[in-house]
Amino acid sequence: MKITGPGRELRVYIGESDQYKGRPLHHAIVEMLKAEGLAGATVMRGVEGFGANSRIHTANVLRLSEDLPVVVVAVDSQEYIDRVLPRLSEMVSEGLITIHDVEVIKYTHAKDGDRKAGVQPR
Numbered sequence: 033m034k035i036t037g038p039g040r041e042l043r044v045y046i047g048e049s050d051q052y053k054g055r056p057l058h059h060a061i062v063e064m065l066k067a068e069g070l071a072g073a074t075v076m077r078g079v080e081g082f083g084a085n086s087r088i089h090t091a092n093v094l095r096l097s098e099d100l101p102v103v104v105v106a107v108d109s110q111e112y113i114d115r116v117l118p119r120l121s122e123m124v125s126e127g128l129i130t131i132h133d134v135e136v137i138k139y140t141h142a143k144d145g146d147r148k149a150g151v152q153p154r
Contacts, residue, residue: 035071035139040113044104044120046127048077058102061123065106068116071139073106083128107134 050057058075065073078101106113113131120129 034141035109036136038110039107039134039136040110041132041134042104042106042108042113042116042120043130043132044124044127045083045130046102046104046124047083047099048102049099050102050124050126052123057123058104061104061120064119064123065104065116068112068119070106070112070116071108073104076103076105077101078103084126107136107139 044061046057048056048058052060062073062075081101083101117129
């Protein structure tokens with residue numbers, strides 16, 4: 033699969049301890065994005081941050097938090113990102129979801145193939 037040109041970056045800011053149906057929320061989001069045929073997703077764990085409640089979460093040994101910030105990032109076409117937004121909104125009860133326009137310079141996979149889950153290849 034090769035993708036270049038205009039795209040959208042989806043970012044979901046949540047807490048490490050957030051759950052969805054008894055599973056870690058970040059894992060449930062990645063599984064949903066994969067099932068919907070997105071090109072890929074990455075979960076990044078932050079070392080420090082705060083959100084709407086203004087409580088600082090940190091990996092500092094003196095103030096060790098059990099709920100570090102987590103960001104799930106996915107880049108794909110507007111069509112693919114727009115398709116997952118309703119489901120994502122239902123899954124994220126507390127957090128922040130953002131979308132940004134991006135220019136994809138290069139996205140390739142060694143194995144050129146069609147997307148799975150019945151999604152049409154580009």
